[in-house]
Amino acid sequence: MKIPTLVAALAATVALAQPATAQSYPTRPVKIIVAYQPGQGTDVATRYLAEHLGKAMGQTFIVENRAGAGGNIGTSEAARGAPDGYTLIMGTNGTHVLNQFLYATMPFDAEKDFEPVMLVSTFPMVLLTNPTSPYGTLAELLAAARAKPDAVDVGLPSTTARLVLELLKQQSGTSIRGIPYKGSGTSMTDLIGGQVPLAIDTVSASRAFVASGKLKALGVTSLKESALLPGVKTVAAQGVDGFQVLAWNGLYVPRGTPAAVVQKLATELGKILARPEVRQRLLELGHEPEGGSAADFAEFARTERKKWGPLIAKAGLKAE
Structure with missing residues (x-):
C-alpha cells in the first residue's frame, strides 16, 4: 500500500473509532475526584449526581475524596489522570480559579490541564x-x-x-x-x-x-x-451596586479526553440537571443548578479569573 493511501486509511480508522468510543463509553467504572473532605458541600452534591450518572450511563460512577492544600492535591491527581473519560473531577471556584493567585507555586494549570464539561451549580x-x-x-x-x-x-x-x-x-x-x-x-x-x-x-x-x-x-x-x-x-x-460573589462547582476532564466522550458526558449531565426532582434536591443541598455548554463554562471561568486575580493581588491575599 502506498504511503498516502496508508495515511488516509489510518485517518479513516481513527475517525470511525471516535464515535465508536463514545457509543460504548463507559465500559468500566468512572472515577470522579472531589478535592475536599467527605460530607463537604461539593462532595455531597457530587455523590448525588454520580448516582444519576451511573443510572443514565450504565456504569458505576465512584466519588474519591483527595483533600488537602486547598484542593490542589486532588486536582493535581486529576490533571495527571489518563485522558480517556474514566477520571473526572468536580472542580470549584477554588481549585480552578482562585488557587492560582493564592499559591506561590501550583502543581497544575487549571486552563491548560483540563477541559470543561459543564457548570453544575452555583451558590x-x-x-x-x-x-x-x-x-x-x-x-x-x-x-x-x-x-x-x-x-x-x-x-x-x-x-x-x-x-x-x-x-x-x-x-x-x-x-x-x-x-x-x-x-x-x-x-x-x-x-x-x-x-x-x-x-x-x-x-x-x-x-x-x-x-x-x-x-x-x-x-x-x-x-x-x-x-x-x-x-x-x-x-x-x-447600596453596593453590582456586588456579586458566587462559589461554584463544575465538571472537568483531563486535557486530551476525546471530544465525543466529553460530549456524551455533557449530554447526560445536562439531561439530569434539567429534571425537576434533581433541581429541587440540589436546592435542598444548597446548590442552585446550572448547566449550559462547555464553551459557556470556559468563558465563565475566564471571567472569574479576570475578576479575582487583580483583587487578590491588590489585597495581598495568600493561601494559609
Missing part, C-alpha cells in the same frame, strides 16, 4: 449576624465600619469568604477586620455564641440556623435573590 455566600448584635441591617453594619475602621470583626471560614470581605470593603469604602477560621463549624459556634458578631459563609452551611432564628442573614452575594434563602435581600440591592 451565593451570605453575610450573617447574631440576632443580639448591634447590626440589624447591612446599612447599619457599613455605617459602623465607616465610623470606626477595623473595629468591626467578621468570621471568615473559607477563601471565598475572604474574597467576599475584600470585595465588600473595596466597593463600599469600608474597613472591616477579618477573623480567619478553619471551617464553618467553629465560626458558626462562635457566631451563635456571640464571640464574633458577624460571619460570611455558604447558604448551605447557615440556612438551618437562619430558619431557626439562631442567626440573621443580612444579605446574599448573588445579583438576584436566591431561591436558597427566599426573602433575604442581596448585598447589591442594599
Whole structure:
C-alpha cells in the first residue's frame, strides 16, 4: 500500500473509532475526584449526581475524596489522570480559579490541564449576624465600619469568604477586620455564641440556623435573590451596586479526553440537571443548578479569573 493511501486509511480508522468510543463509553467504572473532605458541600452534591450518572450511563460512577492544600492535591491527581473519560473531577471556584493567585507555586494549570464539561451549580455566600448584635441591617453594619475602621470583626471560614470581605470593603469604602477560621463549624459556634458578631459563609452551611432564628442573614452575594434563602435581600440591592460573589462547582476532564466522550458526558449531565426532582434536591443541598455548554463554562471561568486575580493581588491575599 502506498504511503498516502496508508495515511488516509489510518485517518479513516481513527475517525470511525471516535464515535465508536463514545457509543460504548463507559465500559468500566468512572472515577470522579472531589478535592475536599467527605460530607463537604461539593462532595455531597457530587455523590448525588454520580448516582444519576451511573443510572443514565450504565456504569458505576465512584466519588474519591483527595483533600488537602486547598484542593490542589486532588486536582493535581486529576490533571495527571489518563485522558480517556474514566477520571473526572468536580472542580470549584477554588481549585480552578482562585488557587492560582493564592499559591506561590501550583502543581497544575487549571486552563491548560483540563477541559470543561459543564457548570453544575452555583451558590451565593451570605453575610450573617447574631440576632443580639448591634447590626440589624447591612446599612447599619457599613455605617459602623465607616465610623470606626477595623473595629468591626467578621468570621471568615473559607477563601471565598475572604474574597467576599475584600470585595465588600473595596466597593463600599469600608474597613472591616477579618477573623480567619478553619471551617464553618467553629465560626458558626462562635457566631451563635456571640464571640464574633458577624460571619460570611455558604447558604448551605447557615440556612438551618437562619430558619431557626439562631442567626440573621443580612444579605446574599448573588445579583438576584436566591431561591436558597427566599426573602433575604442581596448585598447589591442594599447600596453596593453590582456586588456579586458566587462559589461554584463544575465538571472537568483531563486535557486530551476525546471530544465525543466529553460530549456524551455533557449530554447526560445536562439531561439530569434539567429534571425537576434533581433541581429541587440540589436546592435542598444548597446548590442552585446550572448547566449550559462547555464553551459557556470556559468563558465563565475566564471571567472569574479576570475578576479575582487583580483583587487578590491588590489585597495581598495568600493561601494559609
